Amino acid sequence: MLTSARIKEAALAAGADACGIAPVSRMEGAPDEMNPMLLFPGVKSMIGFVFRIPRGVQRGIEEGTQFYQYPSMAYGGINEIFAPAVLYSVGKVIEDEGYEAFVYRNTGARGSVSDMDGSAGNTLSPEEQIEVNENAKTSTAHHRNVQFTRPTRPENTAPDLQFHFRLAAVACGLGEIGWSKMLLTPQFGPLQRVAFLFTDAELEYDEMYSGPPLCRKCGACVRECPGGCIPSIQSGKKVTVDLAGKICEWGDIDMWRCYAFYTHAGRYYNPFVPKEVFDKNEDGALDLLEGVTDVANEQEIMKVYTALQKYFPSWVGYNMAKCGGCIRACVHMLEHKGGCMEGRFETPLRTRKKAWRLDR
Numbered sequence: 001m002l003t004s005a006r007i008k009e010a011a012l013a014a015g016a017d018a019c020g021i022a023p024v025s026r027m028e029g030a031p032d033e034m035n036p037m038l039l040f041p042g043v044k045s046m047i048g049f050v051f052r053i054p055r056g057v058q059r060g061i062e063e064g065t066q067f068y069q070y071p072s073m074a075y076g077g078i079n080e081i082f083a084p085a086v087l088y089s090v091g092k093v094i095e096d097e098g099y100e101a102f103v104y105r106n107t108g109a110r111g112s113v114s115d116m117d118g119s120a121g122n123t124l125s126p127e128e129q130i131e132v133n134e135n136a137k138t139s140t141a142h143h144r145n146v147q148f149t150r151p152t153r154p155e156n157t158a159p160d161l162q163f164h165f166r167l168a169a170v171a172c173g174l175g176e177i178g179w180s181k182m183l184l185t186p187q188f189g190p191l192q193r194v195a196f197l198f199t200d201a202e203l204e205y206d207e208m209y210s211g212p213p214l215c216r217k218c219g220a221c222v223r224e225c226p227g228g229c230i231p232s233i234q235s236g237k238k239v240t241v242d243l244a245g246k247i248c249e250w251g252d253i254d255m256w257r258c259y260a261f262y263t264h265a266g267r268y269y270n271p272f273v274p275k276e277v278f279d280k281n282e283d284g285a286l287d288l289l290e291g292v293t294d295v296a297n298e299q300e301i302m303k304v305y306t307a308l309q310k311y312f313p314s315w316v317g318y319n320m321a322k323c324g325g326c327i328r329a330c331v332h333m334l335e336h337k338g339g340c341m342e343g344r345f346e347t348p349l350r351t352r353k354k355a356w357r358l359d360r
Contacts, residue, residue: 001097002093002094002097002099002201002203003203003204004021004203004204004205004206005204006093007019007021007047007090007093007094007203008021010089010090010093011047011049011086011090014085014086014089014090015051015082015085015086016049016050016051016086016090017050017051017052017187017188017192018049018050018174018185018187019047019048019049019050020047020048020050020169020172020173020174020206021045021046021047021048021172021173021203021204021205021206022045022046022048022171022172022173022205022206022208023044023045023046023205024036024037024043024044024045024046024198025037025244026046026171026208026243026244027046027163027167027168027171027243028244029242030163030164030167031113032157033111033112033113033157033158033161033162034111034113034161034162034163034164035157035161035163036104036161036163036168036196036198038156038157038161039102039104039161039198040100040102040198040200042200043102043198043199043200044199044200044201044202044203045198045199045200045201045202045203045205046168046171046172046196046197046198047090047172047196047197047198047199048168048169048171048172048174048194048195048196049083049086049087049090049194049195049196049197050169050174050185050187050188050192050193050194051078051082051083051086051192051193051194051195052187052188052191052192053074053078053188053191053192053193054073054074054191055191055331055345055349056069057069057070057073057074058070058191058324058327058328058331058349059349061321061322061324061328062328062349062350062355063356064271064356067272067312067320067321067322068320070321070324071320071321074193075193075321078106078193079105079106079107079193079195080105083105083106083193083195084103084105084195086195087103087104087105087195087197088103090197091103091197094197094199094201097201099199099200099201100199100200101197101198101199102197102198102199103195103196103197104195104196104197104198105195106165106193106194106195107162111160111161111162112149112157112158112159112160112161165183165194165196166181166182166183166194167241167243167248168194168196169183169194170183170208170209170243170246170248171208171243171244172206173206173207173208173209174194174209175209175214176209176213176214176215176248177215177248177249177250178190178214178215178221178250178330179215179217179219179221179222179230179233179250179251180221180222180225180230180250180251180253180326180330181250181251181253182221182326182327182330184214184215184330184334184340185214185340186209186211186214186340187340188341189214189330189331189334189339189340189341190326190327190330190331190334191327191331208243208244208246212340214334214340216333216334216339217233218333219232219233220329220330220332220333221325221326221329221330222251223329224325224326224328224329224355225258225261225323225325225326226261226265226266226268226269226323226325227254227257227258227260227261227266227289227323228257229253229254229255229257229258229261230251230253230258230326231251231252231253233251237251237252238250238251238252239251239252254296256296256297256298256300256301257288257296259301260288260289260296260300260301260304261289261323262321262322262323262324263320263321263322263323264289264304264305264308264322265322265323266289266290267289267290267358267360268357268358268360269322269323269325269357269358270308270311270322270358271358272311272312272322273308273311275360277307277308277311278290278360282307283303284303285303285304285306285307286303286304286307286308287300287303288300288301288303288304289304325355328349328350328355329355331349332348332349332350335348335349336348
C-alpha cells in the first residue's frame with residue numbers, strides 16, 4: 001500500500017534530507033504557465049525533496065580562497081546528479097504501486113515565460129552561458145533558450161511548464177521564503193536545493209510551516225548584496241503571495257541586476273578579473289557593475305558576459321558564483337542569537353568581523 005510515510009522513508013533512504021507532501025491544489029491561482037496542476041490530468045499530490053548544501057562549499061567563498069566547489073557541488077552536483085537519483089528511486093516506489101510518478105528536477109531550461117522579467121520567449125536562462133562569444137562557434141550550450149513555444153492543443157499551456165520551486169516547497173511544508181527570496185528551512189537555513197515529484201496518488205498531506213519565523217528581517221542580505229539588488233525592508237518594495245491561506249512575502253529583487261552580480265560580483269568581489277579591465281570599462285560593457293547605469297536588462301547582461309566570461313570558464317556548465325553575499329550573510333545571522341542554525345556547527349561560518357572586500 002502506498003502511503004506518505006512509505007514515500008518519505010524511501011526518500012530519506014535514497015539520500016534526501018527532508019521530504020514534504022502537499023495537495024497540488026495548494027498551487028491553485030498560479031499563472032497557467034507556472035501552475036503544476038496543469039502538468040497532467042488527474043495530478044493530485046506534490047512531493048517536495050530537500051537536499052542540503054554543505055556549508056563547507058561556502059567556506060572557500062567566505063575566505064576568498066576557493067570558488068569552484070559551490071557551483072560544482074551545490075549546483076551541478078545536486079541538480080544534475082544527487083537529486084535526480086533520489087527522484088528516480090522514489091518514483092519507482094510510486095509506480096510499482098500503479099500510480100504515476102512525474103519527476104521534476106531542478107533545471108535551468110526555459111519555460112514559456114521568463115522567470116527574470118515575465119516576458120514570453122527570447123529570454124536567456126539564468127543558468128545558461130550566453131552564446132555571444134567565439135566559443136559559440138565550436139561548443140554547444142549546456143542549457144537552452146526558448147525562442148518559440150506554443151501549446152500542443154487548445155486546452156494546454158505552452159511547454160515547458162515551470163513552476164515556482166520555492167513556493168512549491170512552502171506548500172509542501174518544508175519552510176518559508178526569506179526577504180532575499182531564498183527558501184529557508186528550519187534544518188538548514190538557506191542552504192538547500194529542492195526537487196519535486198507529482199503523482200495521481202492521493203496521500204496524507206503535511207501542514208505548511210507554522211513555527212517561529214525563519215527569516216528574522218534583519219536586513220543582512222540587503223547590506224551584503226554587492227549590487228544593491230535587494231530592496232531595504234523599510235522601502236515597502238515587496239512581493240506578496242497568498243498560498244492557500246499562508247501569506248508569503250519577499251523583497252522585490254532586481255533579478256537581472258542580481259544575475260549580473262551573482263555571477264560576476266563587480267570589482268570589489270571578483271578576484272579573477274584584472275583591476276585594469278574594470279578601470280578601462282571598454283565600450284561601457286561594465287556600466288552595470290560599475291554603477292554607471294542602473295538599467296538592468298538582458299542587453300546589459302550580455303555586455304557583462306561578453307567582457308568577463310573568459311576570466312572564469314564555466315567548467316561545470318553552471319555559472320561560477322563569485323558573490324553568494326546574501327546566502328553567507330543569512331547563514332552568519334542565523335547562526336547567532338536564536339536563529340534556526342544556532343549551535344549547529346562547532347565554529348561559525350564567519351570568524352572575522354566583516355566579509356572580505358578587495359582593495360582596489
